[in-house]
Amino acid sequence: MAGAGRARNGEATRLRAAVRALVRRFSVSERADVECCGLTVAQAATLEALRATPRMRLGTLSRRLGIAPSTLTRNLARLEDEHLVERVADPGDGRAFHVTLTSAGRRAADGVEQQGVDFAEEVLARLPESDRAAVVSAFEHLLEAVRQATEDCCPGAFVHLMRDIAREEAPVHSRGRGARAEGSEDGDQDGSPG
Numbered sequence: 001m002a003g004a005g006r007a008r009n010g011e012a013t014r015l016r017a018a019v020r021a022l023v024r025r026f027s028v029s030e031r032a033d034v035e036c037c038g039l040t041v042a043q044a045a046t047l048e049a050l051r052a053t054p055r056m057r058l059g060t061l062s063r064r065l066g067i068a069p070s071t072l073t074r075n076l077a078r079l080e081d082e083h084l085v086e087r088v089a090d091p092g093d094g095r096a097f098h099v100t101l102t103s104a105g106r107r108a109a110d111g112v113e114q115q116g117v118d119f120a121e122e123v124l125a126r127l128p129e130s131d132r133a134a135v136v137s138a139f140e141h142l143l144e145a146v147r148q149a150t151e152d153c154c155p156g157a158f159v160h161l162m163r164d165i166a167r168e169e170a171p172v173h174s175r176g177r178g179a180r181a182e183g184s185e186d187g188d189q190d191g192s193p194g
Contacts, residue, residue: 033115037108038082042067042075047084047101047109055088055098084108 027041034044042065049064050056056064062072076099079085084105090096101109124132 029119030116033119034112037111037115039108039112040075042071043079043084044112046072046075046079047105048112050085050099050101051106051109051113055100057090057096057098061099079105 030044031041034041037044039047045065046061049061053064058069058072058076062069065072067075076085076087080087082104083102085099086102087097088100090098124135127135
């Protein structure tokens with residue numbers, strides 16, 4: 001039985017090494033992609049989050065990105081200077097505002113998204129065509145397994161990410177007002193003011 005434990009441990013070690021290498025390589029590609037758009041990775045992530053949920057309060061966006069509000073404020077200031085985002089007053093709360101993409105910000109976010117899709121297509125094209133669907137399916141299963149393991153150790157930590165993925169996978173016609181029944185209208189998943 002000890003041999004079986006070592007085999008599983010060996011598989012776990014290989015999985016960890018493969019995932020780390022994959023994350024590093026995709027990160028290098030992502031940095032190169034966004035830098036040629038004149039953005040930092042953090043700024044691109046902000047635009048992508050606002051592309052997925054077009055109007056968010058600062059606190060919601062900060063939580064979505066997993067960064068401190070002060071860091072987000074600096075990133076937003078740079079994006080505002082470039083006319084990629086704007087702050088819009090909340091008509092229901094004079095102290096609050098929402099962050100939205102400008103039309104230039106939408107184009108920049110679409111460009112970052114397209115570069116990511118192009119890179120993924122290039123990666124898939126290097127695999128045998130008969131293996132592509134299985135590889136993508138295996139990654140989807142891996143993500144679900146990671147979600148379950150994360151939920152066991154850190155309940156709730158994976159929820160916002162899974163909601164983002166579900167929203168990205170939802171057909172465009174189902175993304176209307178009714179699609180956000182579980183969160184508030186501004187994309188705030190927990191209903192807090194942000």
